[in-house]
Amino acid sequence: MKDAPVIVLLHALGASARSFDAVVDRLAGYACIAIDLPGFGNAVGDTDFTVEEMADHVAAIIRARIDGPWVIVGHSMGGKIATILAARSEHGALPGLAGVVLIAASPPSPEPIDDDRRAMMIGWAAKGPLTEDEATNFVSENIAAPLPDAVMAAAVVDVRRSDSAAWLAWLERGSREDWSGRIGVLHLPALIVAGSADGDLGEANQRRLNAPHYANADVAVIDGAAHLMPLEQPAAVADLIRQHVAIAVATRPTIPPHFARLIASDRVSARTRAILIDRARPDAVDYVPHVLSSGQLATLRALMARVIPQEEGAIDLAARIDARLHAGEGDGWRFADLPADADAYRAGLDTLDRAAGAGGFAGLDDERRDALLMRIEDGDCLVVTDATLSPAQMALWFEDVRADGVRIWLAHPATMARIGYDGIASGGDGWRKQGFAKTRADDPERWEPRATKERLR
Incomplete structure (x- = not known):
């Protein structure tokens, strides 16, 4: 097969x-x-x-x-x-x-x-x-x-x-x-x-x-x-x-063999390797949310599918965001006009569903999802009954959501391989780090994965 x-x-x-x-x-x-x-x-x-x-x-x-x-x-x-x-x-x-x-x-x-x-x-x-x-x-x-x-x-x-x-x-x-x-x-x-x-x-x-x-x-x-x-x-x-x-x-995004070998090589430190392996762990098929409700998680998955469309073997960005909220992890700051991260996510997802109307955001087709998100981004989303976040707050919240999703997506080894990023291989655990000898564009190192060289050329 x-x-x-x-x-x-x-x-x-x-x-x-x-x-x-x-x-x-x-x-x-x-x-x-x-x-x-x-x-x-x-x-x-x-x-x-x-x-x-x-x-x-x-x-x-x-x-x-x-x-x-x-x-x-x-x-x-x-x-x-x-x-x-x-x-x-x-x-x-x-x-x-x-x-x-x-x-x-x-x-x-x-x-x-x-x-x-x-x-x-x-x-x-x-x-x-x-x-x-x-x-x-x-x-x-x-x-x-x-x-x-x-x-x-x-x-x-x-x-x-x-x-x-x-x-x-x-x-x-x-x-x-x-x-x-x-x-x-x-x-x-x-x-x-x-x-x-x-x-x-x-x-x-x-x-x-x-x-x-x-x-x-x-x-x-x-x-x-x-x-x-x-x-x-x-x-x-x-x-x-x-x-x-x-x-x-x-359930497992594909990490190409050339990039898997790079991660396992002595050019990557044990600490960096452990972090990458942790990020590459497969997402649970039946993930149960800790901070969000099941309905809010479904809405966040539909939202992430429009922010970062993925192919088969997608990273479950929504589940990973929920897990980070549960662990109290974040990027160290928030907009002053928004509540704490977990509360902001719950409120933002509820407001998004109400703005989408009957069936919620997940019930919209892709075209209507995109149209609603563009209005939210511009800060002119209509005020809806029982909304918990204002249009201005929704614009800030949506900016945070995009940043969270992109950060998790880019940090995954499968994404690093896809875009040809090999900066993880700057040195192993010895006292002398190998580093990079060549820094010009379109001039890759001999050790760099072949697929990366082909992309650069």
Whole structure:
């Protein structure tokens, strides 16, 4: 699918990249990269078994093969790795991540495995590769209903060819590692999927252990499935991934790869990078206002759409203004003839709706919206019944609103990339700042992103 992010898939303990074959078949049109984690599948010879080493293994593949946005899907053991990579992305070390899908995922905290079952699985591998009976038992205990014969046979083969040392490394150490403090709360769009018949990693534990690490998380439950959902119900898994990719694309303004790499480079200080990453966080689809009412937020969104028309993947300027009002943030001044910022916004939006007539400002077509805003800008808006701001105050308020919207829009990394602004790259964290050697127009530096050079010329 054109402009869609690449979908990266990480498998479960004892599985391999091919455990996603049926899912990938149903994601026709999307570029998919299913990766064998060290010690499993075709990566049996790789001995990087620690959680951090597995994350490094996947990160290297992503850097080598993806030059643009991507979404990561992590199943069970792969889910813990996916969340670690999501944290790296939010901190600027792995740019381009647009969303996360966790399927029966191991959490950042120690995985809740029944002690007796853990001991039994450790015992299987302590003597070497698992026997066919042990592998069959492992697969059978993690499904809700029998699999097709060919699918079952492939799953058993994957378990048997798993490196015993990798199997033990996960059960004895990796699954017990606590990364929760290092992960914190991530703001990427996330979908957490649970099987209705899963035990240790079912819906309750997904909500308790994984959901708190994602500020924008939805939880979906697949009925009639247990732990091995990509094998049990690949169509349902593919549908959920497809839906989440669409949401991730729609809610996240695109930061081109060349600009994402610039942000991640050593020319940008860690403090500046953190600020830019915070600004690039996706807006919540179901944002609930804190200062404005739902109706006032809808009016402000309609107003912002005329002040700064945006394409798909728009920045929700209205929600960000409300969040700033709630946090008490502002530009440090206000017009003396206007009330405090939060009161001015509420009063201005109410007055705008009343001036628009029945249906309010959001109910007008674009032509009538623009005509009304031009009158407000000129200070000759008609006085309306029960208006809370006068025409003169409305002109001042509208000036403030435009300044707020433009400031937030211009400060977003996607906008910086669009207009070719790379002044953020004036120096990293060393004592000697790289700075700019060339300052003439149409004479870019060699390091400047290619897209910027083309615009300047």
